[in-house]
Amino acid sequence: MNNSGNDLEDIRKVIYESQSIAISGHTSPDGDAIGACAALGMSLSLMGKDVRILLETYSDSFDVIPVGGLVSHSAEDGYVPQLYIAVDCGDVERLGEFRSIFDKAENTVNIDHHKSNTFFAKTNFVDSISSSSSEIIFRLIDGHYQFNDDIAAALYAGIVFDTGGFRHTSTGAGTLKTASRLLEYDFNFNNIYNSLFYSRSFRAAKIMGVALSKLSEHFDGKVVASFVNYDDMLQCGANSDDVSEISGYLKSIKNTDVSVFIYEKKKGIFKVSMRSENGIDVAKVAVMFGGGGHEKAAGFTIERNIESVMNETLEKVGEQIRESMS
Ligand code: AMP
Ligand code: MN
Numbered sequence: 001m002n003n004s005g006n007d008l009e010d011i012r013k014v015i016y017e018s019q020s021i022a023i024s025g026h027t028s029p030d031g032d033a034i035g036a037c038a039a040l041g042m043s044l045s046l047m048g049k050d051v052r053i054l055l056e057t058y059s060d061s062f063d064v065i066p067v068g069g070l071v072s073h074s075a076e077d078g079y080v081p082q083l084y085i086a087v088d089c090g091d092v093e094r095l096g097e098f099r100s101i102f103d104k105a106e107n108t109v110n111i112d113h114h115k116s117n118t119f120f121a122k123t124n125f126v127d128s129i130s131s132s133s134s135e136i137i138f139r140l141i142d143g144h145y146q147f148n149d150d151i152a153a154a155l156y157a158g159i160v161f162d163t164g165g166f167r168h169t170s171t172g173a174g175t176l177k178t179a180s181r182l183l184e185y186d187f188n189f190n191n192i193y194n195s196l197f198y199s200r201s202f203r204a205a206k207i208m209g210v211a212l213s214k215l216s217e218h219f220d221g222k223v224v225a226s227f228v229n230y231d232d233m234l235q236c237g238a239n240s241d242d243v244s245e246i247s248g249y250l251k252s253i254k255n256t257d258v259s260v261f262i263y264e265k266k267k268g269i270f271k272v273s274m275r276s277e278n279g280i281d282v283a284k285v286a287v288m289f290g291g292g293g294h295e296k297a298a299g300f301t302i303e304r305n306i307e308s309v310m311n312e313t314l315e316k317v318g319e320q321i322r323e324s325m326s
């Protein structure tokens with residue numbers, strides 16, 4: 001379902017009219033942001049466009065995603081593309097340091113699947129039913145632009161990542177049809193799957209241990225929460241990638257409807273990561289604190305002390321639980 005006024009043909013028209021094109025995803029890029037940007041970038045580059053993919057540095061577990069040598073982690077002063085395409089990015093702030101380039105670009109496009117998307121570009125295609133931005137990029141490219149093995153691998157990685165390996169309820173018939181079409185190409189899907197889900201750093205294992213040692217239960221065990229502070233992160237040598245699995249793991253604890261995991265990114269700055277099921281909408285909680293996401297996976301960043309971040313988050317989660325029961 002497309003919740004916006006624009007369709008994919010509008011986007012193809014804008015692309016047709018532009019020669020220099022910047023493509024980028026959200027800060028702390030994940031498998032979907034990287035895969036979707038890379039696939040679109042490689043395809044447009046085969047068409048002869050001057051493409052630059054702008055992404056923050058990311059975890060080496062995503063190095064399995066082909067990017068065609070098009071990714072830059074910074075842009076030189078004065079770089080102004082004709083067109084800026086934001087992918088997998090719910091609002092303009094989530095472009096991070098690349099926002100100034102978006103603001104200067106002559107034309108802008110926003111392609112996304114986040115329910116909380118703010119329609120911040122001139123042309124917007126937001127489909128919150130799609131499992132991933134990569135699934136939308138497949139629809140944009142398929143039958144219109146060139147395809148090759150690397151493009152298929154990048155899209156497959158993005159879809160596998162955002163569906164948790166075809167586990168999440170966002171996985172639809174269309175998702176599996178797309179995956180099936182992609183597997184007609186020649187790439188190592190087994191290696192992609194294993195790199196994304198079954199390999200972790202020693203640091204990630206250690207910080208998971210710290211989080212598990214501080215577990216707490218709330219609302220009759222419906223909510224499981226934990227946190228790690230900056231010193232824990234330093235002691236384990238952990239970074240934001242190393243904690244990315246923790247909230248999902250907490251949600252796997254039996255009878256848990258919502259998990260809340262908080263880590264201290266920088267001294268006094270906390271990232272809250274929530275996962276949910278049974279109709280409890282954690283995106284609503286995230287939006288209350290200036291963040292966003294999906295019904296079942298959402299987050300926000302906040303500057304406050306850890307006790308009040310945890311208490312206020314749990315209070316709002318509790319309201320959502322009551323709302324879901326009423
Ligand atoms: P995370 O908990 O960081 O894995 O994020 C879960 C979902 O929430 C992802 O779809 C993110 O895009 C979204 N999200 C996380 N943090 C923020 C934020 N600060 N602002 C907007 N969306 C966010
Ligand atoms: Mn993403």
Ligand code: MN
Pocket residue numbers: 032033088113131132133162
């Ligand atoms: Mn996504």
